Amino acid sequence: MKLSLIIPCFNEEAALPFIYQELVKVSGMLHGYDVEYLFINDGSSDGTLALLKELAAADSRIRYYSFSRNFGKEAAMYAGFCNAKGDYVAVLDADLQDPPSLLPDMLKLLESGEYDSVATRRINREGEPPIRSFFARQFYKLINKISDADIVDGARDFRLMKREMVDAIIKLNEYNRFSKGIFGWIGFRTYWLPYQNVERIAGETKWSFWKLFKYAIDGIINFSQAPLSIASYGGVLLTFVSFAAILFVILRRLIFGDPVEGWASLVCIITFIGGVQLFCMGIMGQYLSKTYLETKKRPHFIIAETNAEDTIKIN
Ligand code: UDP
């Protein structure tokens, strides 16, 4: 059996030696598996690529794929899936927050034949800024309510999958990718393996609050049409309210005559409606811009350099 391990790396020179060491250790415990490591260098500006070349020269199991620029973790994972040859495929972060030591147990679960994938979820978020944890929890609550892709709170991208599942993921070649949603959407039998959160071994997180916020919005727009419905229902509601208001104004005119009053309330109403309209147009704009990007059919990644043969370089 062949096992492919995909590791997206963006400026990870500090963490790479640790993850490599750990991977070698765990691979040594897996008997009967032919392991390959796919390191995806996502346009790092530090010494990540040089280090990968060095490691690859000493270990023939290593294949590195170096992007022409930073395409983001989603693109890096996609490139890994496209180029993985294994019967089993797993994605792991480079910072050891996805402990490779879980792999033997995950493989055992898959071998039992009851599941097609073993996914992991953190049961706590220790070591994370509280504000980030708070928003993360709200995000999971919201997206589960308004979309049909069910996404577990604390779910990681760290999973071990069978070939069939990977092929399905490759087929879903939408440009705006949100893997946690995609994994859920394609179905298959998944076992959820809980584990305690581990802090990053070295280096810094690559996700700023703003980057995460945009990623969350992406997740919602990609897997739910609820915001569009909010816009139209809101519009209908406001129309009824304005009918009532018109009626009120007409009746008041007939009963009390026409005092020139109400300028302040009028301005308030106009600004309010204007705001709501702009908000709704913004929602539509979000969907339109996603559609626009999808129709261009741009590749997800461009590999500029690799040591692997028959590589899918652009996809
Ligand atoms: N990563 C990547 N491209 C990016 C950002 C991140 O390939 O543009 C990789 C990064 O190298 C790491 C993984 O994605 O292996 C998770 O990133 P990080 O640990 O910074 O995220 P966090 O754990 O803080 O959510």
Ligand code: MG
């Ligand atoms: Mg991390």
